[in-house]
Amino acid sequence: MTYQLKLQVPISEELNNKLKKKAKEVGFSSVNEIVRLLLTNFVNNNLVISFVSKLGFENSNVDNLKQIIAEGLVEYKEGKTRKLNFSKSLHNQLIED
Numbered sequence: 001m002t003y004q005l006k007l008q009v010p011i012s013e014e015l016n017n018k019l020k021k022k023a024k025e026v027g028f029s030s031v032n033e034i035v036r037l038l039l040t041n042f043v044n045n046n047l048v049i050s051f052v053s054k055l056g057f058e059n060s061n062v063d064n065l066k067q068i069i070a071e072g073l074v075e076y077k078e079g080k081t082r083k084l085n086f087s088k089s090l091h092n093q094l095i096e097d
Helices: 013-025 031-043 059-077 087-096
Strands: none
Touching: 013 059
16 A cells, blocks of 8 residues: 655755756656655665765965975975885884884
8 A cells, every 4th residue: 555645845946947857867757756766775774864064275274285285296396205115114114213
């Protein structure tokens, strides 16, 4: 037996139009079909939902990072950097510095 759940999610007309268009583009007959698939996969533990913050840099930080990278490249070209192949040599180098 199929139970009919009526969800009402307030969204803008623009978002609704984009949803319908995208659903058709990827082969769904309706937005409801996408929601049905989403809910089915969620209850069957086939879907993980997580929220992640986008890491952003302020312009001053970006400039600082660019400067650090540029200085590192200069040091590399001048032979001032060392290539360490083993964790023990890396460990020893960190202790020395």
